[in-house]
Amino acid sequence: MNVKVTLKDGSIREVDSGISVIELAKQISEGLARVATCGRIDGEVVDLRKEIDHDCSLEILTFDSDLDGRKAYWHTTSHIMAQAVVRLFPDTKLAIGPSIDEGFYYDFDTVENFTDEDKAKIEEEMKKIIKEDLPIERFSLPKKEALELMKNEPYKQELINELPEGEEISFYKQGEFTDLCAGPHLMSTGKVKAIKLLTNSGAYWRGNEKNKMLQRIYAVSFPKASMLEEFIKLQEEAKERDHRKIGKDLNLFMTHKLVGAGLPMYLPDGATIRRCLERYIQDKEIALGYSHVYTPSLANVDLYKTSGHWDHYKDDMFPVMQMENEELVLRPMNCPHHMLIYKNSLHSYKDLPIRIGELAHDFRWENSGAVCGLERVRQMCQNDAHLFVRPDQIKEEVGKVLKLIVEVYQKDFGFPAESFRYRLSLRDKANKEKYIDNDEMWNTAESQLRAILKELNIEFYEAEGEAAFYGPKIDIQIKTALGHDITIPTCQLDFALPERFELSYIGEDGKEHRPVVIHRAILGTSDRFISFLLEETKGVLPTWLCPHQVKILPISEKHVEYANTIKEKMQKEMIRVDVDDRSEKIGYKIREAQLSKVPYMLVVGDKEAEENKVSVRDRKDGDIGQMKTDEFIEKIKKEIADKVISNK
């Protein structure tokens, strides 16, 4: 933000581009600066005196790259929306209306739910309020008077009552409408130019499902109509990246209501991608000293009573199946099985760490409203492993896991580092029944993970209430094309399950010691990883993962025989190759192959057949010229060599 301000003595001072709008506003309210004379909106220098047409101690706010300005802009629009709703539906009670990353929402307690028609009316009314260009005034009241002013607004009263005693409580007034608000806001409603109501949905008061459900309307606003158009365009692009759309277009997976919600079926091409990924990650793990096992998806319910899952995780599990005298459940996690595998033999301190991995199917009851393509499912395949370590090995092993994550995501897949945020997931100290009760254990585990992250110089944030019931985690969070914040890789520290299963190793001193368990998943689950992969790559997968790596396109039926001979040659080299032998023009075949995102198209006709060559067309660069068939086979083998041991 680059702004010139006129100081009270009349001198003009340029404010650093690094200053935030809030900071500038503070300077103004402190009397340091009076009014800005020019600033940038959407990159263009404009005269702010035109933007700010009355003098008060309000903030100067513009919608440019400054996040604070953007938030104030949206926040103001949310007040305009609330004003419109109150005008149209006077019995509405107001809850909260904050700005969010992309726009804002407002929660209303209404007599009846909003329909699409209501939304259109609200949008019209908002445009009127903008046209009225109502000045926005800020004032503050002591608590008692604030409560009196909001006597008809129970949600606002609840909020006021929670504010600390003695604090000034600020309000913003525009025309007949006044709302409790910390600000900041624009100077008047007319500053808002382009608005669009997006979706409405139910939302619980304070996000607690025990509270009343309110009506939430999401919306965006911009200072220029063109920016709104741009926003809509970006939204459409995000839809194109949606893994469910790509999955359908490329025939990767399907669901069927007879199978059930959240239970996708992988079609041949999707199954190929998954098989390659699973082989890849297992090969990586083998190289790092992991041993893989197979364990059943069903277990006696007592296993989970022993592990503690039954007490802490029951609601997320499928119900017990009672057969003869046994009570069986589908497993939600693999840890208990792996604990028993560890316990199956005696271990020396010299044997540790022991790393037990499995591509294991887990079953979790997800709310019907939560399931989403491959991203949230009710049966998933975890790329799971449990590392049984001595306490002195925790740091090294967690470090190795984090290193593997970086290697996979950044080196092998080339995903940009900015896509990921490291989250230290801690317990919620106020909600003790959710977690295994052992404060000492929690404190040790949490501080150890924090120390490791710091030591490795990894930037992270802490989140209370995100831990597993048995221990804290380092989760790697990503934001999907759909804007969901999800975990893919995870690394968890667990002192609890070793205790519960009475695990031990024989130490140097000849006595029994308790190992520590590190739970980790690199791809997370195959399902969620594929959803992420498809969205991140827009379906243009690296060659080693492509279900169809090469498509041979004969110019005419005369050339099908030659096409088939090179196909056989490639198949022997474990390349996934098809021949398009239909009687279509070459342009048509290329178009189809291109849309199916095949990395290499080999056009073959008389010229190629004579010289035992192929004309290579790359999906990104188009025609890249002729080469000998053997030369092409070597090229593609080289391309996939470091990811793949067995390609089929």
Place this chain on the structure above:
RNA sequence: GCCACUUUAGCUCAGUUGGUAGAGCAACUGACUUGUAAUCAGUAGGUCGUCCGUUCAAGUCGGACAAGUGGCUCCA
């Protein structure tokens, strides 16, 4: 699970005020034998998500259920 919306051919979508369905692409057949992003013609394909109701008559109106979509809650 909760709130809102959606569900018509394999896919993408039309379908006027209720009078038992259309297009494009795909598929199939035939002709064309093709040189780097769509050759032409023809054929076939649907109890309009399922069930119940209103009506002389329901893709269209009402209800229940299911699946899907956007959120909330939850979560790998």
